[in-house]
Amino acid sequence: MTEPRPGDSASPGKLPRTDKIPYGGDYNPEQWPEPVWDEDHRLFDQARIDTLTVGVFSWSLTQPAEDTYDFTVLDRILDRAAAEGRRVCLATGTAALPPWLARAYPEVNRTDFEGRRHGYGQRHNFCPSSPAYRRLSTALAGRLAERYADHPALLAWHINNEYGGACYCDLCAGAFRGWLRERYGSLDALNEAWCTTFWSHRFTDWFEIEPPSALTEHWRGPDHTAFQGITLDYQRFMTDALLGCFRAEKEAIRRHDPETPVTTNFMGMYRPLDYHRWASHLDFASWDSYPPLDAPPTMAALGHDLMRGLKDGAPFWLMEQTPSTTACRDVNPLRRPGELRLATWQAVAHGADTALYFQMRASRGACEKYHGAVIGHAGRDDTRVFREVAEVGRELEELGPVTLGARTPARTALLFDWDSWWALEISDGPSRLVRYQQVVHAYYRAAREAGADVDVVPVTADLTPYDVVLAPALHMVKGDLAGRLEAAAARGGTVLTTFLSGRVDEYDNAFLTDVPGPLAGLMGVRVDEWDSRPADVVNPIVLGTGDEALTTDARLVFEIVLPQGAEPVGTYQDDFYAGTPAVTRHPFGESGGEGWYVATALDQPGVDWVVRRVLARHDLVGPYAGHSSVETATRTAPDGTRLFFLLNHAAEAVSVTAHATAVDLLTGKQVERGEALKLDPRGVSVLRLQ
Numbered sequence: 001m002t003e004p005r006p007g008d009s010a011s012p013g014k015l016p017r018t019d020k021i022p023y024g025g026d027y028n029p030e031q032w033p034e035p036v037w038d039e040d041h042r043l044f045d046q047a048r049i050d051t052l053t054v055g056v057f058s059w060s061l062t063q064p065a066e067d068t069y070d071f072t073v074l075d076r077i078l079d080r081a082a083a084e085g086r087r088v089c090l091a092t093g094t095a096a097l098p099p100w101l102a103r104a105y106p107e108v109n110r111t112d113f114e115g116r117r118h119g120y121g122q123r124h125n126f127c128p129s130s131p132a133y134r135r136l137s138t139a140l141a142g143r144l145a146e147r148y149a150d151h152p153a154l155l156a157w158h159i160n161n162e163y164g165g166a167c168y169c170d171l172c173a174g175a176f177r178g179w180l181r182e183r184y185g186s187l188d189a190l191n192e193a194w195c196t197t198f199w200s201h202r203f204t205d206w207f208e209i210e211p212p213s214a215l216t217e218h219w220r221g222p223d224h225t226a227f228q229g230i231t232l233d234y235q236r237f238m239t240d241a242l243l244g245c246f247r248a249e250k251e252a253i254r255r256h257d258p259e260t261p262v263t264t265n266f267m268g269m270y271r272p273l274d275y276h277r278w279a280s281h282l283d284f285a286s287w288d289s290y291p292p293l294d295a296p297p298t299m300a301a302l303g304h305d306l307m308r309g310l311k312d313g314a315p316f317w318l319m320e321q322t323p324s325t326t327a328c329r330d331v332n333p334l335r336r337p338g339e340l341r342l343a344t345w346q347a348v349a350h351g352a353d354t355a356l357y358f359q360m361r362a363s364r365g366a367c368e369k370y371h372g373a374v375i376g377h378a379g380r381d382d383t384r385v386f387r388e389v390a391e392v393g394r395e396l397e398e399l400g401p402v403t404l405g406a407r408t409p410a411r412t413a414l415l416f417d418w419d420s421w422w423a424l425e426i427s428d429g430p431s432r433l434v435r436y437q438q439v440v441h442a443y444y445r446a447a448r449e450a451g452a453d454v455d456v457v458p459v460t461a462d463l464t465p466y467d468v469v470l471a472p473a474l475h476m477v478k479g480d481l482a483g484r485l486e487a488a489a490a491r492g493g494t495v496l497t498t499f500l501s502g503r504v505d506e507y508d509n510a511f512l513t514d515v516p517g518p519l520a521g522l523m524g525v526r527v528d529e530w531d532s533r534p535a536d537v538v539n540p541i542v543l544g545t546g547d548e549a550l551t552t553d554a555r556l557v558f559e560i561v562l563p564q565g566a567e568p569v570g571t572y573q574d575d576f577y578a579g580t581p582a583v584t585r586h587p588f589g590e591s592g593g594e595g596w597y598v599a600t601a602l603d604q605p606g607v608d609w610v611v612r613r614v615l616a617r618h619d620l621v622g623p624y625a626g627h628s629s630v631e632t633a634t635r636t637a638p639d640g641t642r643l644f645f646l647l648n649h650a651a652e653a654v655s656v657t658a659h660a661t662a663v664d665l666l667t668g669k670q671v672e673r674g675e676a677l678k679l680d681p682r683g684v685s686v687l688r689l690q
Contacts, residue, residue: 013311014261014283015353016156021396021403022051022087025357025374026320029054030061030073031364039379040361041084046381047374048393052081053319053356056091056161057123059140060098066136069143078153087155089319089356092144092249094137095161096123105132111169113222115215124164128241129171134248142252149257157262158319159249162288164272166238168211177206179237193507194229201227223426228508235422239274247281265319266310268303269437271425274418276458279310288320288358289347293333297346297631297649298445304350305408305444305456306416313407313455315353318344323357324372324385332370338682340388341395342647345684349633349645353404355396357389395666399686402665406635406643410453411620413466414444417459420475423508424500427475431532433556434500434601439473442604443496446611451622453634463488467618470611472598474501474519476508482518489522489593494614496596497523499530499557515559522595524566524586531558531575541582541602543570543609552606554582559599566597569610583610623659630654630679642689648679655679662687 016022024044029037043049054077055062063069081088102109102120108130109118118125126133141159148154184190187203196202203209210216212231218224225231250262261283266275268287279285287307291300307316323340325332335343344355362373369377374389381390421436447454447470455466459481463469469488474497482502485495502516502523511517515527539558543550551573558572561581570583583602586595596614598607615621624630629650635643644662648654658677663670665686671677679685 011281011283013314015315015405016261016284018087018155018404020400021348021352022155022354022356023393023396024049024051024086025053025360026056027052027054027360028057028363029077029361030058032361034076036361036379037080040375041080043375043379043381043386044084044086044360047386047390048397049086049360049374051087051089051155051354051356052360053089053091053158054078054081055093055144056158057096058091058093059096060100062093062144063098063140065100066104071147078148078151082151082153086153088151088153089156089158090144090148090154091158092137092141092160094140094159094249095163097126097133101132101136105130107169107171108133110165110167111172113166113168113213113218115168115213117169124162127167127169127171128238128245129167129169129175134245137245138248138252141249142255145253145256149260154260157253157257157260159246159253159262159264162265162267163242163246164267164270166272168213172241173211175241176211176234176237177209179240180209180233181206183233193509194227195509196227199226223432224428225426228423228426231426232419232422232508235272236274236277238272239277242273243278243281246278250281263317263319266307268306271418271421271437275306275310276418276460282311284314284317285310286317286319289318289343290320290322290326293335296445297647298448299441300343300346301350301448301631302441302444302456304347304352305454308351308408309416309456309458309461313351315351315405315407317354317356318347318352319354319356320358321347321356322372323374323389325370327368327371335372336651336682337384337388340385341392342649342682342684344392345645345686346631346647348403349631349635349647351406351408351635355392399665402637402641402688403635403643404637406637406641408453408455409634409636410455411466411618412447412452412454412468412470412615413461413463414440414447414454414456415459415461415469415471415474416440416456417474417476419478419506420473423504424473424475429532430500430530431557433535434473436473436475439498439601442607443470443472443498443611445604446608447615448631449608449625449628450612450615450620451625451632452615452620464491467493468614468620469493469495471495471497471501473498476504476506477502477518478506482522485519486522486588489595490589490591492589492591492593494594494596494617495522496598496610496614498598499559499600516597519595520564522586522588523584523597524564524588524595525581525584525597525599526562526564527559527599528562529560531560531577532556533558539575539600540573541570541600541606542573543583543606550605550609552609553603554600554606555603556601558582561597561599566595569596570606572600624656627654627656630656644687644689646677646679646685646687648681648683651681653678653680653683660687661690663690
């Protein structure tokens, strides 16, 4: 089910054409009296705002009744944008139901995990299997495309908004059974895949299958299931069900507009939806970046690189970020001076071809009225936030088209796999304390802070361009992946994986072989036992020997490793397995390849130690790896121009030594190799290498 089927509107990728990085964001003028629009556009000019995302939640405005469409307000919004020389990313508005639809067709309201049919309210509140929703949402998308396909302001189509959530109604149950028939073909195959001989679950009729919920296979919430196979398949099904809604709207648009690029805004590392299953259906990837403000900068960077990896390294759109604060958390810290600029340039450094905000003017009421905005309720242009937005707009305008279409020439890949994420976190062992996202981020962070450019790619990606493949927490191994990882090492590369990898097949059944299953030959180890302990139980690990030795801590899971050709690199210091390997290295192939196995959850210094030694084998440690606050990234433009980004995440100035002769595109200053280069607090340099 992961590959496009005949008839799918799969897209090889196409970005909107612009002559600079589009700058602006979500604009909801329908929330304001029309005289305010004049002031909005005056302020947009002042801030160099040239792109507006409109219509995101306008369904009840554009279709006030089932048989009535009213585009009067939307006409004025788009016409005004065109008159002011601005472009529009036009949303279909189908993420929030109008009240009349929910009343006329109650089955369109979702049924939750607890089995409760919801009444009307909130947003993202539709059943993806509802024929009424599918019919009416695609009709609206088609009407919009018919009306605005040739509008001079139209730059891109924005379908729905932040797809997510799940439904467990009878319509979804029926659709799930149909999905299972297509996936498995027969009940015998399904029973085998789900291991239904366990607990007398063998199905003899498709209608016996119910969605896995609090009323059926689950207890203590969505992650506690008696049958991982059915829960895993329901997550796959819901991904495909929502994707079907997107595809239906896209097809409706394409009947009237065959050219304008189409996207929907993702949410980075969002667990409920496998974005890799969506990627081929988007013309370009886009996402909304709202990292916790106390998270390390590599968390947002990982989201950017994940989005870039969805379309084989093509640039993506930063569809939303906050200019100041959010409004969806218990505590919503304010971005400090300089953080907005730094975050924007970080996105560009990692492949963003736009810089858009939510929101342009603060909402007057409801739950987002205190969400950050370029223009506050008072409409002032002398606030700190507005001045920072305007300064970023000036820089992007002066930069021009230099970065557009630029790609990242990475030689390090990090595998990101939703199936492994789901399977690991719904498993009843070895530990529910292990979180996939945290493990993956630890290894990504180590590589990025060592100065390596990283492509975050699916497990189906071509691995031939990479010298290093990081595959942390690769719990599920599917298809030919094990063979392709062996081939990467056989070419002289290094493959690293960790504890709880190589445990299950695509149906979440354990491999009937030694752990780490299909990865054992490459890693040269056998795992006979594993010890799972509470988070406060620490086992010291000694990595390396002599002057390079490091003592670090590990926790949560301690796999007991028997080398089968691998050599120990780190050893446990406590418990009955003290002195046994915790980290191993295995020579593989005749070209100097290696497989590294990390058998426990090392703390960040330990992960850093391991990853830097892997990168150093391939000369991939960057020139500024010694500066903990300095992030680097590389992009190569279509004309061959090489761009090197330096971002200082510290609140203090940093001085580094220029590693190459370059011109700083933000200041125009010539930088000579070996010269001192000062980065201001939260400062940025965009170097065009010579």
